[in-house]
Amino acid sequence: MDCKTALSLLEPYLDGELDRGDARELEAHVDGCADCRAALTQLGELRQSLRDRSLQYTAPPELRERIRASGRGAGAAAAPSRFGARRAAPSWMRLAAACVLAFGAGGVSMHLWNSEQNSVSVRTQVSRDLLASHWRALAATSPVDVVSSDRHTVKPWFAGKLAVAPVVQDFAEQGFPLVGGRLDYVGSERVAVLVYRHGQHLIDVFVLPAAESAEAIESVQQQGYAVSAVKLGAQTAAMVSDMDREETSHLVRLLESGSRSR
DSSP states (O other): OOHHHHHHHHHHHHTTOSOHHHHHHHHHHHHHOHHHHHHHHHHHHHHHHTTOGGGOOOOOHHHHHHHHHHHHHHHHHHSBOTTSOBOOOOHHHHHHHHHHHHHHHHHHHHHHHHHHHHHSOHHHHHHHHHHHHHHHHHHSSOSOSEEOSOHHHHHHHHBTTBSSOOOOOOBGGGTBOEEEEEEEEETTEEEEEEEEEETTEEEEEEEOOTTOOGGGOOOOEETTEEEEEEEETTEEEEEEEOOOHHHHHHHHHHHHHHHHTO
16 A cells, blocks of 8 residues: 555544455554654544534624624515515625625534534544444454464564553453454554454454543443443453443453453
């Protein structure tokens, strides 16, 4: 993959629109290209900054009053005279009224847009990124980069690929065998993903950057899949699966208790 192609795929990648094959090819290119890696980071930062509440704009009260006054003026201009005839407003007045109404509509639209954007919190966006990454993995030929049920094989595989290797555990005896691991991206951050299986269910455990806290993850459900916050010792993680609530809670307890005992 060349840089031109990679740059055109960065936004679809962050939106979770690439299939697993294209996503992995892009990730391989980004790993070896400092310019494209910087572009991915900048795009991720831009997406994050656009969620800043300080960017919201609320139309001033004066604008509403101006729109009302314009409406009253337009109504008066259109009212019949004493002689039963209607007097048309001058063209400049009609143009001015149209401009004011258009500006007002734009202000209202901007306010509604900002309200909608604020309702999609940063926590919700992180959870959506996690769901998108999980779905990409399910659509791939293989959801893992390193296939092994041995934590002593999976953990060293991450060494050198991430600043901190994740805590890796296997719960085969409890019905949640470790399948392996892979590298993925949440926003512009490269993260480790531990993959488990329970019956026909495939579970992804995303080990998030050290700066993230459990509060940054919103527990959401979409299309039968759920995102749950998990603590792996000092590491914050998020689990994505389509298991029922009882099975999900069971694995969360295993992950958290197993991490504390290490």
